Amino acid sequence: MAGGRGRARAATGPCHTVTVFRPVEYVTDHLPSQLTDRGDAVAVRLCEAPGRRGTEIHVRRANDTVSDDEIRRVLRIARSQLEVGDVLKPGVATTTPTAFNRGLRAVTARGREKGLL
Structure with missing residues (x-):
């Protein structure tokens, strides 16, 4: 993993x-463990x-x-931890599960891994 503003090593994907x-200095000092614990599996670069x-x-x-x-998923967690200090979770459904809202429930359950809804 490349630290600070340095050049990251060759990566794929x-x-x-x-x-x-x-600020960059704050993020460098408080980078969440979800990113730092990945070791050589990811290349991380920070810039202003x-x-x-x-x-x-x-x-x-x-x-x-x-x-x-x-x-x-890890980037969403890191942003939440750095900006808010905690990981914000989506609210729970206020309706009873039915056949009509099954699609929405399925999409919401996978929203954190696949991106924005």
């Missing part, structure tokens, strides 16, 4: 990026977001031991 509304609006965290797979879905 798409680059996943999230912007965190914190355009307009000094926080920090961009760029993550790529370095090998096939971690999936793109896992990287997206």
Whole structure:
């Protein structure tokens, strides 16, 4: 894993990026363990977001031991921890499960791994 603003080693797969509304120095010092514990499985690069609006965290797979879905999930957790200090969870359904809302329940259950709904 590349630390700070340095160049990340060669990686495979798409680059996943999230912007965190914190300075680069803060993110460097408080990078969540979900990203640092991956070791050589991911390449992490931090840089200042355009307009000094926080920090961009760029993550790529370095090998096939971690999936793109896992990287997206970890980036969501990292952003939540860095900005809020806790991982925010979606609210629970306020309706009774029925055949009509089965599709929505299925999509919501997988939303954290696959991306925005």
